[in-house]
Amino acid sequence: MSGELLAAFRAQEPRLLQFLRLRLGSEAEAQDVAQHLFLRLWERRDALREDNLSALLFVTARNMATDALRRRKVFREAPDAMDQVAQIFDPRPLPDAALNARQDLQLVLKIVDELPDKCRTAFVSFKFEGLEYAEIAARMALSESMVRKYVLKAVSHCARRFEELEAWE
């Protein structure tokens, strides 16, 4: 099984890396998780079935990326908690593979602000409040498909604006 696992991994590696890059936002982290993912499957290689190796690679990559992002979130949330316990705390922003600085975060809020009212409300409720399309639709007295359209418009518009403005910062 070790030979098949290695072959499948090498064959899917470019796509696995691309998926991880998109999910995690950095080349270094993508490489890191890809290699960790191989090691994790390697440990269980005797229990793997040959016919679904490729799917297993992607599912494992998906799960490990989700874990990495969850850890990042805990990482970011902790400073507030630590302030309570330790009076001396470094005020500099935490290291984050995907983001450089607070400027990026402020920039995003500024760009989201540019959106027309309903579009902005739908997007912010979705992304910042974590509501489902159905809930947002109920709140805004719109159809679910309208909410979805607003969210897609928001993402595509803001993604372009973010790219443009990031270059100037």
Add this chain to the structure above:
Amino acid sequence: MTHALDGVALRAARYALRLQDPDIEADEIRDILAWSEASPDHEAELAAASRFLQVCDAAADQPHLRAQALKRARHVRLWRTAPRAAIAAGLLLLLAGGITLTLQQPGRRWWESAAPVRARYASGVNEQREVVLPDGSAVLLSGRSVVSISFTRSTRDVELAAGEALFTVRHDPERPFRVAAGGGFTTAVGTAFDVHRWADNTTVTVLHGVVRVSTAGLRRSATSLLGASSQVSYSTLGEIGRPQAVDVQTALAWRTGTLNFSSAPLAVIVSELNRYSTRPILIGSPEIAPLLVTGTVNTDAIEDWLRGVAQVKGLHITTGGDRIVLGRRQAGGGAAS
């Protein structure tokens, strides 16, 4: 909006959102990637949309930024999360527990004699050894670790000469518990923390309470307060890094026989594994020493894990005889022998 949005941008937005679904199926991932590979335009739009969503997530994680965003959207009520309240409550419990412990201490206190009490404790390869110190504090030693103590009426001095140990300190405000390691000191009043020496560094992880980490090295002196679920590292030169939040279970997974490495150089990993491996591990070619590896090792299956590393990094590994050697891949493949 000033841009005319075409189908590609909207599709990229849809796909970027889909990729964020933690339950997305492998087939859908591959279909999305295939679309991305179809043209540089697709790839660029998908990358931009994914990046934007990531930054949004990062902003959403900061309570004040999230509040700012929600304020600007109508039909939305602001709500606050409760981590501050929870931490404050936890801290009170810790202090209350500490006070009770001291009040209940029976009998004469042994340290009222003047002479320091000294002792040295060492653990074997892959051994976890728990010792109870004269003051009632506990030390859990990891593999091949050495701790020595010198307790007096006013001090509880401890030295971690090698390896890693988890200290659970008996509360005694009159006698700070101070652990010297690698050119620095970790001082606690009543708390639980782990000190780990590796290469030229020492890493301190706090489970409960607060410690003060200080160094007086050749380069500089520094001090840092460290609270629960956080970690800081310092070098023998005296530089203290930035405190970081950690998941304590992951950081202290050695207690259950697993070691976690995150982008650690192979050389460091090998020297750590040698505290647990029955057969010594050597790096045969110096150029592979700085290779970075991320992974989780079971201390019962070190050799097998190293074979996996050799596979994925294209290294050569020999396991015959009384040692394990990792080397550069020779021409013609990185097979194990």
